[in-house]
Amino acid sequence: DAGITQSPRHKVTETGTPVTLRCHQTENHRYMYWYRQDPGHGLRLIHYSYGVKDTDKGEVSDGYSVSRSKTEDFLLTLESATSSQTSVYFCAISESTYYEQYFGPGTRLTVT
């Protein structure tokens, strides 16, 4: 299994509070991704990183920001959580040549 951990695994927070989710990898892969998974929508890309300090937006980036200061860590921040951000969040990593993605175990976030 790819060495990917996510923390926390579960979190309940209130509307309007900031939340940071962490993804940590031990594979030294260049590319890292944040997805959210919701019933009826499948996996949707929020943000991704193609190197340290290099990030870009995905399909559903509004309300989220990311940072990558080290190869192994990719942080996802919800500046002011809303109920629509209740979801399961997955981190993934990939490396060239073929870029197939390997997923972490997920973080279940509930915003009340």
Add this chain to the structure above:
Amino acid sequence: GQQLNQSPQSMFIQEGEDVSMNCTSSSIFNTWLWYKQDPGEGPVLLIALYKAGELTSNGRLTAQFGITRKDSFLNISASIPSDVGIYFCAGQLTYDKVIFGPGTSLSVIP
């Protein structure tokens, strides 16, 4: 935007039966990927396909990259209870362009 269609949406089969599912798109992809997701877990990569026409096996699983590059198929032979889960296909163009299908839910009746 781009979409993948997976069929069937769900399957209920007897243990020991073979399973077939497929994934189609109106777009061409360079790579096709098949994942399995168990409840409460992240998707696990089962098979990756890199060339049109390629047929690849992983134990009881066999997948094929369609010759048109717009589809892919996954077969599971002699199903067992631990095959239960949701199977996702994904079409990939490059590192930042991956489209995931909606999934096929598989239930195995002992």
